Amino acid sequence: MRPLLTCSLLTAAFVTAATPPAPAPGSAPEAAPASPSAPAGPILPERKPDVIYVPTPQKVVDEMLRMAELTPEDVVYDLGCGDGRIVIAAAKLRGVKAVGYDIDPERVKEARANVRAAGVEHLVRIEQADVFTLDLTGANVITLYLLPQLNVRLMPQLARLRPGARILSHNFDMRGAKPVEVRHVTVEPGGDGDFFVDEDGNHTVYKWVVPWEPEVAPR
Numbered sequence: 001m002r003p004l005l006t007c008s009l010l011t012a013a014f015v016t017a018a019t020p021p022a023p024a025p026g027s028a029p030e031a032a033p034a035s036p037s038a039p040a041g042p043i044l045p046e047r048k049p050d051v052i053y054v055p056t057p058q059k060v061v062d063e064m065l066r067m068a069e070l071t072p073e074d075v076v077y078d079l080g081c082g083d084g085r086i087v088i089a090a091a092k093l094r095g096v097k098a099v100g101y102d103i104d105p106e107r108v109k110e111a112r113a114n115v116r117a118a119g120v121e122h123l124v125r126i127e128q129a130d131v132f133t134l135d136l137t138g139a140n141v142i143t144l145y146l147l148p149q150l151n152v153r154l155m156p157q158l159a160r161l162r163p164g165a166r167i168l169s170h171n172f173d174m175r176g177a178k179p180v181e182v183r184h185v186t187v188e189p190g191g192d193g194d195f196f197v198d199e200d201g202n203h204t205v206y207k208w209v210v211p212w213e214p215e216v217a218p219r
C-alpha cells in the first residue's frame with residue numbers, strides 16, 4: 001500500500017530521508033568529499049543533496065509540461081533533475097532545449113545515460129551542480145520537485161527570470177508567491193514514483209508566471 005501523507009508529513013519524509021543518520025559512537029568518520037587528486041574510489045557528491053531522490057510519476061510530468069504551455073523556442077531547466085525524465089520528456093514533446101541539474105553524481109550519470117537512450121543529446125544537457133549557485137536567466141521554464149523551503153530559498157534566483165517565464169512545482173508551494181494555477185493529478189497506485197501523495201491521494205502541480213503576484217494571506 002502506498003503512503004498517504006499530508007503536506008507536512010510529506011515534507012518531513014523528504015527531509016528525514018535526506019538527513020544522514022548520526023554516526024554510531026566509535027564508528028569511522030564520514031568520508032570526505034572526493035577531490036580531483038583523490039585516488040579512484042566510490043563517486044561522492046561534493047555536498048549532500050538537500051532532498052532525497054523521488055521521481056515524478058510520468059502522468060504528473062505530462063501535466064507539468066501541459067501547464068508549462070511549451071513552445072519550441074522555450075528553454076527548460078529542471079532543478080534537481082533526478083533521472084532526467086522531465087527534461088527528456090520536454091525535449092521529446094516540443095523539441096525544446098533543456099538542461100537538468102543535479103548535485104548527486106549518481107543521478108547525473110543515470111540522467112546522462114537516459115538522455116543518450118532517448119536520443120535527445122542534441123537538445124538536452126545534464127550538469128552536476130548545486131541549484132543554489134546557478135544563474136537561471138537562460139531558462140524560461142523551470143521545473144521543481146524539491147521542498148517548500150527550498151523553493152522559497154530559490155526565489156531570489158527565480159525572480160530574475162524573464163517576464164513570462166513559467167515555474168512548475170510538483171507537490172510543493174512557494175510561500176509568498178501566489179500560483180496562477182494549481183492542478184491535482186491522480187496516479188494509479190503501484191507505478192514508478194507513486195509516493196508521497198496528499199491526503200486525498202493526489203499529486204499537486206503549482207504554476208507561477210514571472211513576475212509572480214505576492215501572496216499576502218496564508219492559503
Ligand SMILES: C[S@@+](CC[C@H](N)C(=O)[O-])C[C@H]1O[C@@H](n2cnc3c(N)ncnc32)[C@H](O)[C@@H]1O
Pocket residue numbers: 048049050051052053054055056078079080081082083084085086101102103104107129130131132144145146170
Ligand atoms: C525529489 S527528486 C526530483 C527528481 C526529478 N526532478 C523528478 O521530478 O523526477 C530531487 C532531486 O534533487 C536533487 N538535489 C537535492 N538537492 C540539490 C541541490 N542543492 N542541487 C541540485 N540538486 C539537488 C536530488 O539529488 C534529487 O535527484
